[in-house]
Amino acid sequence: MSETNYGIAAEFDSAADVLRAAEKVRDAGYRRWDVFSPFPVHGLEKVMGLGNSRVGWFAFLFGAGAFIGTMLMIWYMNDFDYPIVIGGKPMFSTPMSVVPSYILLVLFAGIGTFIGMIALNELPRHHHPLFAKKRFALVSRDKFYLVIGSNDPQFSESVTRKLLEDIGGQHIEIVEDK
Amino acid sequence: MADTSTSLESLAPPAELRRLPPVPQDRSLGWFTDKLTAFNEGKTPLWWWVGFFITAFGATVILPVTLIYKISVGVGVWGNNMPVMWGWDIINFVWWVGVAHAGTLISAMLFLTRQHWRTVIGRAAEAMTVFSVMMAGLYPGIHVGRAWFDWFMFPIPTYEDMWPQFRSPLMWDVFAVNTYLIISSTFWYMGLIPDLALMRDRAKTRVRKFLYGLFALGWTGSARQWHNYEKAYLVLSGLATLLVFTVSSIVGMDFATAQIAGWHETIFPFYFVAGAVTCGFGMVLVLLIPLRKLCHLEDIITLAHIDKICKMTLMMASIMGYIYLVEFFIAWYSGNPYDAWVFGHRMFGHQYVYGGWIMLLINASLPQLFWIKRVRQNLWLVFVIAFVLNIGMWFERFVIIVGSLYQDFLPANWGVYYPTWVDIGVFVGTLGAFFMLYLLFVRFLPMVPVSEVKGVSPEANTHRPAAVKGGQP
Numbered sequence: 001m002s003e004t005n006y007g008i009a010a011e012f013d014s015a016a017d018v019l020r021a022a023e024k025v026r027d028a029g030y031r032r033w034d035v036f037s038p039f040p041v042h043g044l045e046k047v048m049g050l051g052n053s054r055v056g057w058f059a060f061l062f063g064a065g066a067f068i069g070t071m072l073m074i075w076y077m078n079d080f081d082y083p084i085v086i087g088g089k090p091m092f093s094t095p096m097s098v099v100p101s102y103i104l105l106v107l108f109a110g111i112g113t114f115i116g117m118i119a120l121n122e123l124p125r126h127h128h129p130l131f132a133k134k135r136f137a138l139v140s141r142d143k144f145y146l147v148i149g150s151n152d153p154q155f156s157e158s159v160t161r162k163l164l165e166d167i168g169g170q171h172i173e174i175v176e177d178k
Numbered sequence: 179m180a181d182t183s184t185s186l187e188s189l190a191p192p193a194e195l196r197r198l199p200p201v202p203q204d205r206s207l208g209w210f211t212d213k214l215t216a217f218n219e220g221k222t223p224l225w226w227w228v229g230f231f232i233t234a235f236g237a238t239v240i241l242p243v244t245l246i247y248k249i250s251v252g253v254g255v256w257g258n259n260m261p262v263m264w265g266w267d268i269i270n271f272v273w274w275v276g277v278a279h280a281g282t283l284i285s286a287m288l289f290l291t292r293q294h295w296r297t298v299i300g301r302a303a304e305a306m307t308v309f310s311v312m313m314a315g316l317y318p319g320i321h322v323g324r325a326w327f328d329w330f331m332f333p334i335p336t337y338e339d340m341w342p343q344f345r346s347p348l349m350w351d352v353f354a355v356n357t358y359l360i361i362s363s364t365f366w367y368m369g370l371i372p373d374l375a376l377m378r379d380r381a382k383t384r385v386r387k388f389l390y391g392l393f394a395l396g397w398t399g400s401a402r403q404w405h406n407y408e409k410a411y412l413v414l415s416g417l418a419t420l421l422v423f424t425v426s427s428i429v430g431m432d433f434a435t436a437q438i439a440g441w442h443e444t445i446f447p448f449y450f451v452a453g454a455v456t457c458g459f460g461m462v463l464v465l466l467i468p469l470r471k472l473c474h475l476e477d478i479i480t481l482a483h484i485d486k487i488c489k490m491t492l493m494m495a496s497i498m499g500y501i502y503l504v505e506f507f508i509a510w511y512s513g514n515p516y517d518a519w520v521f522g523h524r525m526f527g528h529q530y531v532y533g534g535w536i537m538l539l540i541n542a543s544l545p546q547l548f549w550i551k552r553v554r555q556n557l558w559l560v561f562v563i564a565f566v567l568n569i570g571m572w573f574e575r576f577v578i579i580v581g582s583l584y585q586d587f588l589p590a591n592w593g594v595y596y597p598t599w600v601d602i603g604v605f606v607g608t609l610g611a612f613f614m615l616y617l618l619f620v621r622f623l624p625m626v627p628v629s630e631v632k633g634v635s636p637e638a639n640t641h642r643p644a645a646v647k648g649g650q651p
Contacts, residue, residue, distance in 0.1 A: 016640040038207060038376070039633035040404035043640055048401055053409035059417075073333060077341035089345050096345045100353050103424065107357040110417045114364050117410035121403045124395035131398075137379035139399055140372070140629075142207035 006129035006177040007033075007149040008160050009136075010169025015041045018144035021167040022047045025146065028163055032149035036130070036139045055116040062112025063105045070101035129175050147175065198482050200294035200634035207632050214628045215380060217473040222621065225472060230617050236610015244603035245320065253323045255600045262583045262595035267321040269575040270605050272450070273457065274314035274612075275355065275429055276571065279422055280458020281307030282362060285369075286418035289411075295486060297634050298478050301627045302469070302620075303462055304366040309615040310461075311359045313608040318355070320604075347431035354428045358421050365414045371397050372407070372629040426450040433578070439516035440524075440582030443508070449501050456494040456541065457571035463487055463564035467557050469620060478626055485554045491564070492548040499542030520582055529584060529594055533577035540570030 012018040015037065022035055026047055035044055045051075078084075079092035089096070118124070130136045130147065139145050146169060148160050157174070164172050201210075248255050258265040284303035288296035319328050331352045333342050342349050374394035381387040397403065430450035433441040443449075463484070470479040509521035524534035544563055547553045554560065585592045619625070632638060 015638050019640045035401040036399050037401065037404070038211075038399060039372075039629045039638060040408050041401065041638075041640065044401045045405050050402065050405045053406045055406050055409040056413060059413045074344045077333060078344055082339045082341055084343070086343060086345055099347075099350045099428065100344055103350065103353045103357050103428075106417050106420050106424070107353075107360060110357075110361040110364055110414055113410045113413045113417070114368055117368065117406050118395070120406045123397065123403075126391065126396040128396060128398055140376040140379045141211045142632075 004177055005150045005157075006175040007147045007152075007155070008157070008164060009130065009133065009145050009147045009171075009173055009175050010164040010167075011135060011138075011171040012144040012146065012169060015039075015144065017168060018146055019043050019047065021146055021164075021169065024167045025148065025163070028154075030148055030152050030154055030160075032152035032155075034147055034149075036136070036145035036147065038140050038142060038144075041144075054120060055113055058112040058116025058119075059109045062115075063109030066108030067101045067105040070104045071097050074100065129177050133173065133175060135171055150177075198295045198486065200297050201478075201631055201636070202480050202482070203477060204636045207635065207637055210632050210635060211376065211380075211628060214475075214478065214624050214626045214631065215377065217475075217620065218377065218622060218624060219380065219382075223472070226617060226621060230614065233610045233614035233617060236607050237614045240603050241607025241611055244600050244607055248320060248600055248604065249325050253321075255598060257595055257597045257601055259593055259595065261586045261591045261593055262580055264321075264579050264583065265595055266597050266601040266605060267317050269572065269579050270608065271314050271317035271321070272429055272575045272579075273572050274310045274317070274608065275358075275426060276450075276454030276457040276575075277310040277461045277568075278307040278314065278358065278362070278458065279426055279451070279454035280462055281305070281310070282418050282422045283455055283458070284462065286365065286415035287422055289415045290419055294634055295483060297630045298626050299462070299466060299483060299487075300630070301366070301369060302466060302625050304362060304369065305616065305619045305625075306458075306461060306465060307362045308359070308366050309612050309619075311355065311362060312615075313612050315355050315359055316608065318351070347428060347435050350428045351432055354421075354425045358425045361414070361418055361421060365418050368407075368410060368414065369627060369630075370623060371395060372399060373624045373627060375399065376628055377624070422455070423451055426454040438582050438586060439514065440520040440578065443505065445501060445504060445508075449505075452494060452497045452501060453541075453571060453574060456491065456498050456545075457568060459487055459491040459494060460564040460567035460571065463491070463560055464568060465616065467561045467564075469625065473620060473625060475626060478631070481555055481557075484557065484560060485551075488548045488554040488560060491567070492545050495542060495545035495567070499538075502537060502542055516587065519585070523585065524577060524581055527585075530577065530581050533573045533581060536570050536573040537577055540566055541574055544570070 010021075012021060018035055018037065019041055022044060025033055026049075033048075035041065035048070037044075074097040075092045078096075083091045085091075130145070135143070136145065146164070148155060148164070154160075161172055203209075205213075256265055256267065258267070281303040284296050285300040285307070289300065319325055322328065322331075330340065331342060331349070342352075344350075371394060374390050375397035378387060378390040378394045381390055427447035427450065430446035430448070434443055434446040436442060466479060466487075467484065470476055506521055509517040523529075523531075525531060525538075527534075545567060547559075547563060553563075580595050584594055
């Protein structure tokens with residue numbers, strides 16, 4: 001059964017309801033579940049134990065790489081490969097190279113942040129099992145979905161459905177993996 | 179809020195010291211969704227078509243005609259001459275970059291400083307940034323004369339090892355403006371992704387569903403996605419904030435590096451940042467005051483928001499006034515006869531004195547009216563002041579560029595500068611392109627960030643007692 005199902009979804013009416021429901025799902029010992037909401041519900045990241053997002057590392061690595069890379073590039077171009085005396089200025093110096101390096105740090109750190117966000121969120125992904133559910137379109141409006149994945153070790157169609165009913169979920173339905 | 183007890187009420191600051199709530203209404207999430215997407219989903223109003231055709235004429239007829247004429251004939255079709263080798267091209271470049279800066283300041287810097295009132299105007303301001311940097315970026319590309327050699331500006335490996343020369347701030351400018359365009363577009367697009375998903379879910383036609391869905395990248399709004407998204411938003415706004423201070427500083431260094439009296443000043447980087455933000459706030463007001471009315475967003479972008487932007491404009495204009503006075507003081511105090519000549523002639527010369535007086539009277543003095551609360555609440559007056567301020571800031575760049583160049587060190591070199599129809603045409607074309615892009619933006623994308631507004635609305639508060647849940651329908 002569980003091979004063809006993505007999980008079980010329950011709908012909630014408010015951020016407060018879904019946050020309390022999420023606490024109960026965590027206390028019941030589930031590991032593979034997620035909450036879908038029209039805006040970031042603060043407090044969920046603690047309940048789900050998400051920790052610090054790794055996006056910051058993408059920004060740091062891209063930015064640091066760009067800064068060092070640009071310094072080296074300027075040295076290579078203006079001092080090593082084709083030095084030209086201009087106004088008696090040194091071929092390579094800190095003031096002339098820090099500004100463009102800093103600008104490219106900002107550029108690549110920004111691109112890295114975006115790439116990090118996209119990669120960590122596994123986007124672009126234009127198909128998702130939840131998109132097949134008609135009511136899921138309301139999640140971007142004013143509803144909240146709590147989905148317990150069928151790949152959770154504790155997943156059992158009847159017990160999980162019972163838990164979602166007990167914590168106040170409405171419109172509980174199986175999400176097929178198609 | 180109903181849940182504050184009387185003891186808490188007595189501890190709260192008096193009403194005039196309280197922070198503006200990020201969203202003025204206590205409404206349901208669905209109400210916000212319908213309200214903020216209504217303009218995108220409704221019938222296209224007549225004013226939009228009229229505005230679109232007028233601006234599209236500038237963008238698709240005037241701009242290409244003047245650009246093709248200028249590129250095929252040469253810089254001679256402009257009014258640029260010796261000694262005034264920088265004319266409207268660079269004036270407009272600096273002006274457009276300046277307009278962009280207030281957008282980033284609102285969307286990124288006010289986000290970092292936790293000014294939640296900026297939520298409702300953040301996207302509109304960032305869109306202004308993206309479109310005006312596009313217009314700014316056009317000018318250096320065509321100003322170089324032989325535009326087909328623009329690729330010389332980039333570090334492209336060629337057989338002749340012809341590298342950019344990084345000892346010049348003009349080279350830094352190439353990197354700064356392109357970075358600004360890419361980062362502000364990325365920041366703007368990333369902020370749009372959740373709302374594109376909302377538009378996808380609400381779309382009624384196949385075309386809309388496909389296009390919004392394509393650009394929403396399959397966003398589901400899961401807690402994991404929001405978690406990474408919020409972090410990325412924070413990091414990107416930190417990076418964009420750096421650009422508020424960097425891009426115009428480097429534009430200022432383009433001037434400060436030259437020997438020309440009136441340009442060779444250490445205050446220029448800061449001067450250009452302050453001028454940029456002043457001008458940009460003027461443009462924010464010029465755009466938002468009509469659009470909030472025309473798009474029926476008076477309940478969302480309230481008078482209190484306009485009031486805040488007016489106060490920011492007042493602050494920046496006062497900084498401008500201070501910088502103007504410092505310039506005059508240094509010109510006198512340095513004892514440099516060339517500086518004294520330029521600054522004396524700025525106010526009492528014979529050719530471009532009007533520009534100098536416009537700087538002092540409009541840019542530094544007119545916004546001082548914003549000290550008066552009744553002025554800040556009169557939308558017509560605010561609109562007129564902001565509009566005139568934009569023109570005044572354009573003349574500031576005219577005074578700095580043309581006013582410093584036309585009488586340089588050798589009287590035998592002196593000349594005057596008049597723009598030609600091509601100068602005017604390119605500027606009118608970029609104005610058309612800017613407003614056309616902005617009209618397309620407000621028509622097809624939610625002008626107010628729906629998910630962010632819902633996130634700061636009272637109903638999003640998870641600690642809110644169930645008794646008051648729902649608020650007004």
